[in-house]
Amino acid sequence: MLIGVRSPPLLPGSAYRTAAFARFIDTNVVIYAYDSSDARKQSIAQELLAEGMTADDAVISTQVLGEFFILTVNRKRLLTAEEAIRALGRLKVQPVDAPMVRAAVENQRNNVVTVASREAP
DSSP: OEEEEEOOOOSTTOTTOOSTTOEEEOHHHHHHHHOTTSHHHHHHHHHHHHHHHHHTOEEEEHHHHHHHHIIIIIISOOSOHHHHHHHHTTSEEEOOOHHHHHHHHHHHHHSOOEEEEEOOO
């Protein structure tokens, strides 16, 4: 199962609010999109990424950037460094810092986070 999280916007007035209901893309989703060893997972991951880019509401964190690069270039050797940089350049990056983490904790206390999942038929 692949998971894409859609969460409510951060607290009103937060400088870190990217968009109402931004779609956060987890590391596993971007890895599966480039890993052809499991065609079912790859197809689902590519669909999730395409939907997020089409809707212009997909974001990744700086942590996902690092994990994606290390896994696709160094460990699994799925991409060259240049290919990984090009792939990551297509996604919006949401930097994470201490004020954002505090806001997310407060947001979690006040709102329910919904998880949308996709199962292959």
